Amino acid sequence: MSRRRMRAVVALAGALTLTAGLAACGDGDEGGGGGGKTLNVLIGANTQYPQEFRAWQASISDKFKAQTGASVKFEEFATANDELTKIQTSVVSGTGPDVYAVGTTLTPTAYSTGAFVKLDDERWQKAGGRDRFVPATLGISGPDEQNQVGIPFVSRPFVMVYNTELLKAAGISKPATTWDELRQHAKQLTKGDQHGLAVAYKDNFDPWKFVWGMSVQAGNPLVDGRTARIQDPVVKQAYQTYFGWLTTDKVVDPAAIGWTNAQAIAAFAEGKTGYMALTSTTAAKALDGGKVKGKWSFALLPTVPPGATARPANGVEAASILSGDNLLVADYSKNQDLAFQFVKLITEQDAQLDYYKAVGSLPANAAALTSLQSDQKLVPVAQAAQKSVATPFTGAWADIQLAMTNVVVQSIPDLAKGSVGDAQLDGRLADAQKAAQSALDRAK
Amino acid sequence: MTDDSTATGRRRRGVSARQRPLWLLAPGGVLMTLIIVIPLLLALYISLIDLDQYTLRRWLDAPFIGLSNFTEAFGSGLPHSIWISVSFAVIATAATVPFGIAAAVATQNAYRGRALVRAVFLIPYVLPSFVVATVWRTMLQPDGIVNTVLAKAGVAGGLWLSGPKSYWTLVLVEIWAAWPFIYLMALAGLQSVDHEVYEASAIDGADWWPKLTRVVLPYLRGPVLLACLLATLNHINNFTLPYVLFGAPAPDDVNVMPMIVYVTSFQGLRFGLSAAMAIVSLLLVAIPLFAYLRALRLDVHEDGDRT
Numbered sequence: 109m110s111r112r113r114m115r116a117v118v119a120l121a122g123a124l125t126l127t128a129g130l131a132a133c134g135d136g137d138e139g140g141g142g143g144g145k146t147l148n149v150l151i152g153a154n155t156q157y158p159q160e161f162r163a164w165q166a167s168i169s170d171k172f173k174a175q176t177g178a179s180v181k182f183e184e185f186a187t188a189n190d191e192l193t194k195i196q197t198s199v200v201s202g203t204g205p206d207v208y209a210v211g212t213t214l215t216p217t218a219y220s221t222g223a224f225v226k227l228d229d230e231r232w233q234k235a236g237g238r239d240r241f242v243p244a245t246l247g248i249s250g251p252d253e254q255n256q257v258g259i260p261f262v263s264r265p266f267v268m269v270y271n272t273e274l275l276k277a278a279g280i281s282k283p284a285t286t287w288d289e290l291r292q293h294a295k296q297l298t299k300g301d302q303h304g305l306a307v308a309y310k311d312n313f314d315p316w317k318f319v320w321g322m323s324v325q326a327g328n329p330l331v332d333g334r335t336a337r338i339q340d341p342v343v344k345q346a347y348q349t350y351f352g353w354l355t356t357d358k359v360v361d362p363a364a365i366g367w368t369n370a371q372a373i374a375a376f377a378e379g380k381t382g383y384m385a386l387t388s389t390t391a392a393k394a395l396d397g398g399k400v401k402g403k404w405s406f407a408l409l410p411t412v413p414p415g416a417t418a419r420p421a422n423g424v425e426a427a428s429i430l431s432g433d434n435l436l437v438a439d440y441s442k443n444q445d446l447a448f449q450f451v452k453l454i455t456e457q458d459a460q461l462d463y464y465k466a467v468g469s470l471p472a473n474a475a476a477l478t479s480l481q482s483d484q485k486l487v488p489v490a491q492a493a494q495k496s497v498a499t500p501f502t503g504a505w506a507d508i509q510l511a512m513t514n515v516v517v518q519s520i521p522d523l524a525k526g527s528v529g530d531a532q533l534d535g536r537l538a539d540a541q542k543a544a545q546s547a548l549d550r551a552k
Numbered sequence: 553m554t555d556d557s558t559a560t561g562r563r564r565r566g567v568s569a570r571q572r573p574l575w576l577l578a579p580g581g582v583l584m585t586l587i588i589v590i591p592l593l594l595a596l597y598i599s600l601i602d603l604d605q606y607t608l609r610r611w612l613d614a615p616f617i618g619l620s621n622f623t624e625a626f627g628s629g630l631p632h633s634i635w636i637s638v639s640f641a642v643i644a645t646a647a648t649v650p651f652g653i654a655a656a657v658a659t660q661n662a663y664r665g666r667a668l669v670r671a672v673f674l675i676p677y678v679l680p681s682f683v684v685a686t687v688w689r690t691m692l693q694p695d696g697i698v699n700t701v702l703a704k705a706g707v708a709g710g711l712w713l714s715g716p717k718s719y720w721t722l723v724l725v726e727i728w729a730a731w732p733f734i735y736l737m738a739l740a741g742l743q744s745v746d747h748e749v750y751e752a753s754a755i756d757g758a759d760w761w762p763k764l765t766r767v768v769l770p771y772l773r774g775p776v777l778l779a780c781l782l783a784t785l786n787h788i789n790n791f792t793l794p795y796v797l798f799g800a801p802a803p804d805d806v807n808v809m810p811m812i813v814y815v816t817s818f819q820g821l822r823f824g825l826s827a828a829m830a831i832v833s834l835l836l837v838a839i840p841l842f843a844y845l846r847a848l849r850l851d852v853h854e855d856g857d858r859t
Contacts, residue, residue, distance in 0.1 A: 189818050189819075192818060192821075193818070196608060199608055199609050200608060200609070200611060217605055217821065220605045220606055221605050221606075221608055221609050222606075222609050223609050310713070310714070310799070312799050312800060312801075361695075362694065362695075363693065363694045363695035365694055365711070365714070366693040366694040366695070366696075366711075366713060366714075368799075503605055503606060503821075506819055506820065506821060507819075507820050510801055510815070510819050510820065513801060514801040517714070517799075517801050517802070517803055518803065518804055520711065520714035520715065520803070521711055521714050521715030521716070521803075524694070524710065524711045524714070524715070547820070550604065550606075551606070552606040552607075
């Protein structure tokens with residue numbers, strides 16, 4: 109008996125030692141002791157310009173050290189999912205990065221965890237004030253002005269890119285401003301092995317952005333309070349337009365049913381496509397590396413819904429989803445003051461321009477964005493940033509965009525056959541509506 | 553348990569059952585508790601609570617909802633996913649066995665270049681799953697190399713990565729990537745065949761076919777059965793391959809269990825629901841494992857039979 113008890117004691121002691129050891133490791137991570145504190149910042153890795161990104165990190169760290177005496181440690185994540193996992197573990201354990209750079213569509217999800225500092229006037233002042241930002245970029249900082257958590261860092265608005273030579277050859281003087289006009293142009297541009305439009309039907313994110321844009325322009329924001337409005341004629345028309353480019357208008361390369369966004373860009377860069385309908389400034393490098401070098405230009409996405417020549421009264425002039433990164437300060441952070449100083453530093457005009465020069469992400473700082481407009485190529489992008497509209501601010505949004513993308517994913521075999529039947533589309537929209545509504549019902 | 557009298561009887565020869573220094577197992581036990589038991593219990597607990605992004609921060613206070621997550625899982629896509637996963641795993645295993653055994657037999661006898669052949673056979677197995685999936689995804693694009701070649705032969709390839717055919721794509725790629733595992737296990741089994749057995753059958757004048765079916769294959773039964781079990785479990789649990797091949801959300805035809813758990817957990821952020829799905833999947837995987845352990849009695853220790 110006593111032997112057994114001894115065993116138990118030994119086992120328990122072993123367990124305690126191990127746990128204590130692990131806990132000690134955890135404590136070590138937090139660091140920050142001594143004179144100079146360390147601020148931990150989680151930010152998305154930049155695979156396109158890794159060296160420039162590191163150089164920017166080093167220079168901003170130096171500046172921050174000179175200003176505050178504290179150093180900055182950057183931690184990078186590869187994908188939005190990595191970031192979400194990091195947020196989850198940090199939220200549960202109450203330790204982790206002090207500042208997060210979070211993508212706009214992920215901001216409502218991050219907000220719904222309740223683990224980030226809400227910005228009152230005093231905190232906004234510490235961060236440099238609301239006024240320094242492009243007003244549209246504040247659209248997804250929080251559910252309302254009293255409950256904002258996100259401070260805009262960069263904009264990545266979506267735009268179209270078009271082939272200037274092909275459009276000129278087809279006698280088109282300026283890019284389309286309505287979806288119907290875009291279809292018309294694409295038809296004019298399609299001949300032989302040349303296609304009017306490049307669309308990434310197999311992308312995991314592109315499809316919902318099209319449908320959301322067309323729906324909002326037609327007056328349906330998809331989420332109305334706590335009701336999902338996906339089973340709606342306007343949404344159906346958006347899907348039909350999106351599918352129709354391939355099935356009825358035949359202005360898209362049939363191979364596009366297998367394309368992700370990067371593949372669609374690559375196809376456009378071959379120089380045999382008139383428009384590529386959804387991209388951002390980060391594609392510039394890929395475009396300049398292709399046959400379209402010197403022959404492409406950005407343009408605003410159409411802002412008049414399909415089947416109309418003017419926006420209806422309740423339609424919104426949404427040129428792009430509000431896209432980019434917000435900075436969030438963790439409420440478990442013991443360095444909140446430092447965190448806000450850091451946020452202030454990297455959202456200042458000069459720092460934002462430096463960041464743009466390093467990696468090509470557009471400033472959220474209004475003065476910095478204005479100063480960039482001397483570059484003709486960027487004018488439409490800057491406009492898109494100003495005309496960006498936030499997706500609905502609800503923790504359910506991740507599920508909703510997933511459900512909307514799923515409609516396209518499941519329709520691809522039909523697309524390949526040449527038509528997406530009315531009944532099938534209705535069925536898939538009903539599934540999406542159900543998924544979206546159940547996500548909204550669970551929202552707290 | 554052996555009783556005390558036999559324990560005393562054995563004392564002279566070594567340590568008794570009671571005296572075995574079981575405490576030496578403590579580090580292993582602690583590690584197992586920390587790494588396996590606690591997370592498992594935690595998963596079980598999470599499957600019973602309503603844990604999502606709203607309750608994550610105070611997850612200990614998340615409402616206890618009993619079996620609701622399980623009922624919701626079965627009401628949603630889980631049964632479909634179970635069917636896809638299980639059928640896919642069984643087909644993939646069944647198809648890899650003949651390849652694996654044939655390759656093992658072919659490389660059993662020494663000949664010039666055998667080492668090279670063996671190395672080549674292992675290539676699919678040593679390539680990271682991510683690389684395999686990326687390469688196949690590129691080849692199977694609607695205008696990819698596979699369809700181009702098929703078109704030259706007058707066959708319309710069609711869609712490999714969406715729709716009903718995606719299921720067979722998954723099976724095909726899994727077979728391509730997983731057969732060397734069966735090959736390895738079969739090869740190991742062949743090595744254990746005594747040389748005398750070959751000699752004896754040769755003396756008896758056995759031809760190659762009876763030699764293969766009556767002598768060699770019976771030796772392979774054990775290792776290959778074990779390989780089948782492990783391979784099936786690996787197929788069921790394979791996440792990287794479908795995820796990289798098809799992306800998320802996956803086409804309905806390849807919405808395997810790891811995919812649905814992943815999407816529920818990391819895109820829908822419903823940790824409670826996904827934990828329930830994971831538990832169901834764990835139970836499912838445990839069935840063949842249990843049947844196998846019972847059948848082969850791998851848990852028998854050297855002292856003899858245990859009940």
